[in-house]
Amino acid sequence: MKHLNMVVIAALVALICCGNAYALQLIYPLDGTYVTKSNYLIVKGGTDPLLSGLTIEINGIKSDIIDVSPEVYRNAFGDMLVVEPSFDPGENQIVVEGYLGAERMSTVKATIFYQDRFDVASPAGFTREIFHDPVREQPCAGCHNMTPSLADLASPEARQNPCGSCHARMLNKAHVHGPAGVYECTYCHDVDSTPNKYQARPGDASLCMECHEDKLEEYRKSAFVHGPIDAGLCMVCHDPHASSEPSQLVMPAYDLCASCHARVVDEPHVTRGSVGKKHPIKGVINPAGNGEDLSCASCHDPHSGASSAMFRWGLSSRFALCAKCHNK
Ligand code: HEC
Ligand code: HEC
Ligand code: HEC
Ligand code: HEC
Ligand code: HEC
Ligand code: HEC
Ligand code: HEC
Ligand code: HEC
Incomplete structure (x- = not known):
C-alpha cells in the first residue's frame, strides 16, 4: 500500500512541475508482446529532460550513442527515434538508455518475442502487439x-x-x-x-484466388493437388508483401520443401533402389532451367500435377521426367 502511494505521488509531482513532460518511453514494441516480421523499434525520448542521445541494446548487443540533438534532426523527427532492429527469432531483451551528453539519465527495458514467419502458433506468455x-x-x-x-x-x-x-x-x-x-x-x-x-x-487461398483465378483453374484441372494447397494455405510458402526469393517465397525453394519433407533429404531420392551415386537434389545447375540451381521444384510442381508426385510440365511418367534433363 505504502509503495503504491509513493508511485501515485511521484506521478502527481511530475504532472505539477512539468506539465506535459514525459520521460523516455518505448513506443513500439511493448513489453510482454510478440511481433511478426516487424520492421521497427520506436522510442520517444521525452522532454524531461530533453535527451541528446540514445543507445539501443538487443540481446546484449549495444549500439553506440545515437545523437538526436542536432537541430535538423529535432525539426524533422522531434523527440522520436525510429530504428530498424535485428531481432532474433524467439525471446529478445531490449534495453534503451537515454543520455545527456555522456551521462546516462534513464533506462527502459522490455522483453518481447519475435517471429519471422506468419504461419506459426502464437508464443505462450506473450500477447499480440x-x-x-x-x-x-x-x-x-x-x-x-x-x-x-x-x-x-x-x-x-x-x-x-x-x-x-x-x-x-x-x-x-x-x-x-x-x-x-x-x-x-x-x-x-x-x-x-x-x-x-x-x-x-484471412490470408488463405480464397483471398489469393480473387486475383489468381488462373491458379484455381490449374488446380481444378489437376488430378493431384499438393497437401498445403488442399488445406488452403498459400502463405506457408509465399509472403504477401515481398521477399529476397523469386515468387516471394518465404525462404529459398530447397529449404522450403525440405522444411516439411526432411525424409527426402536424408534418403536417396529420384534413383532410389539403384546402386551408385545419390542423385543430386541441389548444388548443381538445373539443365532444364534458366541457369538457376537444381532444387525440388525443378522436378516437382509446387502446386499440383497429373501424378501423385506432381511432376513438372504436367508429366505423369517418370521416364518422361528423366528425359527432360537426360536426353542428350
Ligand atoms: C506513423 C507511421 C505509420 C503509418 C502512417 C502506417 N503504419 Fe502501419 N505500422 C506502423 C508501425 C510502427 C507498426 C508496427 C511495426 C511494424 O509492424 O513494422 C505498424 C504495424 C502495422 C500492421 C500490423 C498490425 C498492427 O497494428 O500492429 C499493419 C497491418 C499495418 N501497420 C498496416 C498499415 C496500413 C495498411 C497503413 C496505411 C493505411 C499503415 N499501416 C500506415 C506505422 C505506421
Ligand atoms: C515530428 C514529426 C514526426 C512525428 C511526431 C513522427 N514522425 Fe515518423 N517520420 C517523420 C519524418 C519526417 C519521417 C521521414 C519521412 C520520409 O522519409 O518520407 C518519418 C518516418 C517514419 C518511419 C519510416 C522510417 C524509415 O526509415 O523507414 C516510421 C516507421 C515512422 N516515421 C513512424 C512513426 C511513428 C510510429 C510515430 C508516432 C508514434 C511517428 N513516426 C511520429 C516525422 C515524424
Ligand atoms: C495480398 C494481400 C496483402 C497485401 C496487398 C498487403 N498485405 Fe499486409 N498482410 C497480409 C496478410 C494476409 C498478413 C498476415 C496477417 C497475419 O497472419 O498475422 C499481412 C501482414 C502485414 C503486417 C504485419 C502484421 C503482423 O502480424 O505483424 C504488416 C505491417 C502489413 N501487412 C502491412 C502491409 C502494408 C503496409 C501493405 C501495403 C504496402 C500491405 N500490408 C499489403 C496481406 C496483404
Ligand atoms: C489484389 C490482387 C491480388 C491478390 C489479392 C493477390 N495477388 Fe498475387 N499477384 C497479383 C499481381 C497483380 C501480381 C503480379 C503479376 C505479374 O507480375 O505477373 C501478383 C503476383 C504474385 C506472385 C508472383 C508471380 C510470379 O510471376 O512470380 C505470387 C507468388 C503471388 N502473387 C501469390 C499470391 C498469394 C499467395 C496471394 C494471397 C496471400 C496473392 N498473391 C494475392 C495480384 C494479387
Ligand atoms: C509448398 C509451397 C507452395 C505453396 C503452398 C504455394 N506455392 Fe505458389 N509457388 C511455390 C513455388 C516454389 C513457386 C515458384 C515457381 C515454381 O517453381 O513453379 C510458386 C509460384 C507461384 C506463382 C507464380 C508462378 C506460377 O506458377 O504462376 C503463383 C501465382 C503462385 N505460386 C500462387 C500460389 C497460390 C495462390 C497459392 C495458394 C493456393 C500458392 N501459390 C501456394 C510454392 C508454393
Ligand atoms: C507446409 C508443409 C509443406 C511444404 C512447405 C511442402 N510440402 Fe509437399 N507435402 C506436404 C503435405 C502435407 C503433403 C501431403 C501428405 C503426403 O503425402 O506426404 C505433401 C505432399 C507432397 C508430394 C507428394 C507426395 C506423395 O506421396 O506422392 C510431393 C511430391 C511434395 N509434397 C513436394 C513438395 C515440394 C517440391 C515442396 C517445395 C516446393 C513441398 N512439397 C513443400 C507438405 C508440405
Ligand atoms: C531430379 C528430380 C527430382 C528432384 C530434384 C526432387 N525430386 Fe522428389 N521425386 C522425384 C521422383 C522421380 C520421385 C518418384 C516418384 C515416383 O516414384 O512415382 C519423387 C518423389 C517425391 C516424393 C514422394 C515420394 C517420396 O519419396 O516420399 C516427395 C514427397 C518428393 N519427391 C519431394 C521432394 C523434395 C522435398 C525434393 C527436394 C528436397 C525433391 N523431391 C527433389 C524427382 C525429384
Ligand atoms: C530437372 C533435371 C533432372 C531431372 C528431371 C532428372 N535429373 Fe538426373 N541429374 C540431373 C543433374 C543436374 C545431374 C548431375 C549431373 C552432373 O553432375 O553432371 C543428374 C545426375 C543423374 C545421375 C547420375 C549420373 C552421373 O553422372 O553420375 C543419374 C543416374 C540420374 N541423374 C538419373 C535420373 C533419373 C533416373 C531421372 C528420372 C527419374 C532423372 N535423373 C531426372 C538433373 C536431372
Whole structure:
C-alpha cells in the first residue's frame, strides 16, 4: 500500500512541475508482446529532460550513442527515434538508455518475442502487439497522415501513399508482390476494422484466388493437388508483401520443401533402389532451367500435377521426367 502511494505521488509531482513532460518511453514494441516480421523499434525520448542521445541494446548487443540533438534532426523527427532492429527469432531483451551528453539519465527495458514467419502458433506468455489503435497512433498524427481518405490510399507511390510514409522499408526486397508494390495495401487490410485498424483479411487461398483465378483453374484441372494447397494455405510458402526469393517465397525453394519433407533429404531420392551415386537434389545447375540451381521444384510442381508426385510440365511418367534433363 505504502509503495503504491509513493508511485501515485511521484506521478502527481511530475504532472505539477512539468506539465506535459514525459520521460523516455518505448513506443513500439511493448513489453510482454510478440511481433511478426516487424520492421521497427520506436522510442520517444521525452522532454524531461530533453535527451541528446540514445543507445539501443538487443540481446546484449549495444549500439553506440545515437545523437538526436542536432537541430535538423529535432525539426524533422522531434523527440522520436525510429530504428530498424535485428531481432532474433524467439525471446529478445531490449534495453534503451537515454543520455545527456555522456551521462546516462534513464533506462527502459522490455522483453518481447519475435517471429519471422506468419504461419506459426502464437508464443505462450506473450500477447499480440497491435500498433494501429487510435490511442497509440496519436503521437504520430502531427507529422504523418493517420486518417487517410480513400483517395490518399489509392496513390501507388511510396512518397504519396499514407502507408508508404512508414512501411516503405518492408518492400526493400528484390521480389515485391504486385499489389503491395503499388500500395494497394487496403485491398487486403481492412480500412474499417475497429478498434485495431488495418487488420489483415484471412490470408488463405480464397483471398489469393480473387486475383489468381488462373491458379484455381490449374488446380481444378489437376488430378493431384499438393497437401498445403488442399488445406488452403498459400502463405506457408509465399509472403504477401515481398521477399529476397523469386515468387516471394518465404525462404529459398530447397529449404522450403525440405522444411516439411526432411525424409527426402536424408534418403536417396529420384534413383532410389539403384546402386551408385545419390542423385543430386541441389548444388548443381538445373539443365532444364534458366541457369538457376537444381532444387525440388525443378522436378516437382509446387502446386499440383497429373501424378501423385506432381511432376513438372504436367508429366505423369517418370521416364518422361528423366528425359527432360537426360536426353542428350
Ligand atoms: C515530428 C514529426 C514526426 C512525428 C511526431 C513522427 N514522425 Fe515518423 N517520420 C517523420 C519524418 C519526417 C519521417 C521521414 C519521412 C520520409 O522519409 O518520407 C518519418 C518516418 C517514419 C518511419 C519510416 C522510417 C524509415 O526509415 O523507414 C516510421 C516507421 C515512422 N516515421 C513512424 C512513426 C511513428 C510510429 C510515430 C508516432 C508514434 C511517428 N513516426 C511520429 C516525422 C515524424
Ligand atoms: C506513423 C507511421 C505509420 C503509418 C502512417 C502506417 N503504419 Fe502501419 N505500422 C506502423 C508501425 C510502427 C507498426 C508496427 C511495426 C511494424 O509492424 O513494422 C505498424 C504495424 C502495422 C500492421 C500490423 C498490425 C498492427 O497494428 O500492429 C499493419 C497491418 C499495418 N501497420 C498496416 C498499415 C496500413 C495498411 C497503413 C496505411 C493505411 C499503415 N499501416 C500506415 C506505422 C505506421
Ligand atoms: C495480398 C494481400 C496483402 C497485401 C496487398 C498487403 N498485405 Fe499486409 N498482410 C497480409 C496478410 C494476409 C498478413 C498476415 C496477417 C497475419 O497472419 O498475422 C499481412 C501482414 C502485414 C503486417 C504485419 C502484421 C503482423 O502480424 O505483424 C504488416 C505491417 C502489413 N501487412 C502491412 C502491409 C502494408 C503496409 C501493405 C501495403 C504496402 C500491405 N500490408 C499489403 C496481406 C496483404
Ligand atoms: C489484389 C490482387 C491480388 C491478390 C489479392 C493477390 N495477388 Fe498475387 N499477384 C497479383 C499481381 C497483380 C501480381 C503480379 C503479376 C505479374 O507480375 O505477373 C501478383 C503476383 C504474385 C506472385 C508472383 C508471380 C510470379 O510471376 O512470380 C505470387 C507468388 C503471388 N502473387 C501469390 C499470391 C498469394 C499467395 C496471394 C494471397 C496471400 C496473392 N498473391 C494475392 C495480384 C494479387
Ligand atoms: C509448398 C509451397 C507452395 C505453396 C503452398 C504455394 N506455392 Fe505458389 N509457388 C511455390 C513455388 C516454389 C513457386 C515458384 C515457381 C515454381 O517453381 O513453379 C510458386 C509460384 C507461384 C506463382 C507464380 C508462378 C506460377 O506458377 O504462376 C503463383 C501465382 C503462385 N505460386 C500462387 C500460389 C497460390 C495462390 C497459392 C495458394 C493456393 C500458392 N501459390 C501456394 C510454392 C508454393
Ligand atoms: C507446409 C508443409 C509443406 C511444404 C512447405 C511442402 N510440402 Fe509437399 N507435402 C506436404 C503435405 C502435407 C503433403 C501431403 C501428405 C503426403 O503425402 O506426404 C505433401 C505432399 C507432397 C508430394 C507428394 C507426395 C506423395 O506421396 O506422392 C510431393 C511430391 C511434395 N509434397 C513436394 C513438395 C515440394 C517440391 C515442396 C517445395 C516446393 C513441398 N512439397 C513443400 C507438405 C508440405
Ligand atoms: C531430379 C528430380 C527430382 C528432384 C530434384 C526432387 N525430386 Fe522428389 N521425386 C522425384 C521422383 C522421380 C520421385 C518418384 C516418384 C515416383 O516414384 O512415382 C519423387 C518423389 C517425391 C516424393 C514422394 C515420394 C517420396 O519419396 O516420399 C516427395 C514427397 C518428393 N519427391 C519431394 C521432394 C523434395 C522435398 C525434393 C527436394 C528436397 C525433391 N523431391 C527433389 C524427382 C525429384
Ligand atoms: C530437372 C533435371 C533432372 C531431372 C528431371 C532428372 N535429373 Fe538426373 N541429374 C540431373 C543433374 C543436374 C545431374 C548431375 C549431373 C552432373 O553432375 O553432371 C543428374 C545426375 C543423374 C545421375 C547420375 C549420373 C552421373 O553422372 O553420375 C543419374 C543416374 C540420374 N541423374 C538419373 C535420373 C533419373 C533416373 C531421372 C528420372 C527419374 C532423372 N535423373 C531426372 C538433373 C536431372
